[in-house]
Amino acid sequence: MAAKIPTWRAAADPDDLREYDAFGPWIAEVKDPADLPRRFSRWWPDLEGARYLLKVPRPIDRAKVHPGMDLYESVIAVFPDKVRVLRAGPTDVTSREAPRNDVVATILHTNLLVARWTLLLADGGALDVEYNAVSHPTIAEVDRYVLSHGPGDLKQPAAPVVTSSTAPPKYHFFGSLLLALNTGATERVQPIHVDEPGQSCLNERGRRRRSAGAMILASSEDLVIINRNRTVEPLFRRSNYAYNVTRVPFRRMTSFEIRRPEKTSPPSFTELVLTCHRTVITQAVLTSPDAVADLLAAHGVPSAR
Template identity: 35%
Template structure:
């Protein structure tokens, strides 16, 4: 390869040595009205001859000439009457340059003279050599043309990036982008439906709640026309439908009320996860930003109202628990539930956070606590996600799990840890093929008794 490039280098240098004295006078020598035309003017004339009408920008690019220099060339040719300007056929704000009748006549004379002079220059050269030379020049021209096209493609790409990406987008995409944020948004019309999900609109349009879920992405990295929404939730009188973007397709689920065993809403600072516990054991979920917690609560309560039998909360032999300042999470969650429902929730089992315990690997840890409530038609488990965490580690997670009594098929407590051992009991609740496990430091016997009285036949 190095040897070939060296030979090409030598050949080009040898050829270029003779261009000024033998080739340039033929290609670039011209007179008009006794005036010797400079090489730049001849090149502009011949470019218009071969390419037809062109914009000044195109001529500048083809001749590799600065726009300022080209402007002077075109003014001189126009003054001589060899070129004319006319409006651009596709852009009224621009113009194109074309040969005038005088310019066409001059170009024709130049072409005839060039052909005559080139024939004289090469007439003593063997035919085979002339053909080989022509082939070589054609190959070089093709290569240079390819390089120019690649250069132009790069320039177009750079120019496109430099455009104002917002104004370059369609009005529809700009409208969606303007309305985009981390919040959940109710879909009120087909135009509100994200483009990738629009084929589902006719199926979801009559839903009581039709909600689009935004991508968890930094707005600075998003642009109009991108997929700004990653999921859609549709809830109606028949059940819940979910649709979520996958890499190359849209995953969908349609769950009737009879398919759903329980519902859960998890939060950890701004991160939220809304999960359906299905009877077949699956747990499809949708992630969301908790700035929209109010809307998720409304939808969650709508789902709960279709899952539970209406019943009063028990007057079980449980006193109202006192929540310390350290357990404000549980106390405030209970108050919020009562506010949403407008009725009582009876505490069945409460374990404050911060108790010494052992994690699954037997390491010393601190419990995160749990509160279980009788909501009349459902058992409500409020926990902090994981049952324990290392001492000294801040913990912000919270989990609200709503289990309708009428969905429970069995209930048991696993484990008999010694008092003070720091080991957990496990409350196991079965809902057909769905299994829910809740670790407890104390025996949740009151919860088990309530479940048996509410949903399971007494043995």
């Protein structure tokens, strides 16, 4: 007995039906003009030839969509020399782009299924794309490509060999992230500084708290900072599933500084400050990141003091 095609499917536009059938929370690759969502179709001549061309879905429940809906909110196009992000607004599509060699760092933020990819730019600005964390492997691959050496990058001298200068993290969450970052990676990262969470400390108001923890890793090319999206835990402990992975190529840094506080008991936070032209990245740590300072100096990054 032949299956009966529902009336709504028979009446749908074939292109809309194809997009509807393929839709899900994942980021999808665009391989030809038919894959590009209708609102972005006029941009195809500018996007053709991108090294990575991806469409990012809207955060819509699959059960609530139907053929012909506006299902995708942005398109990412990564070329050998630039990154372009198209975003669909209420009435039109906006476009922003940046040369690859203007991207000085990236941040991968994750909080359960909510994720955000941020490109920090030399002029102090940023490009960001929100997506479902199910597509993290796809974004991680693009992230590595964007930060790799591109056109216009000067040849760097031989990088110092990175050896772990601290014990592996005891905190299971940090350990699992370290393993995930090194799985399948051509440039492995090693722990350089680990602030285990749960240590007694003072917050910026001088009140007693417990630290949220942080970990600083390094490869021969990049410094990687992992934190829990906050410095201290609240007084009444609540579940926290958020974390950030910030990756900064050594060649993009213009200076660094370690800002040490007055001695207190329990201790206050020291700040590691990385300057990349007009972008400033600050990470609070409880113990002095001397090994990080030594590594940055070995890579030729000047101290601001």
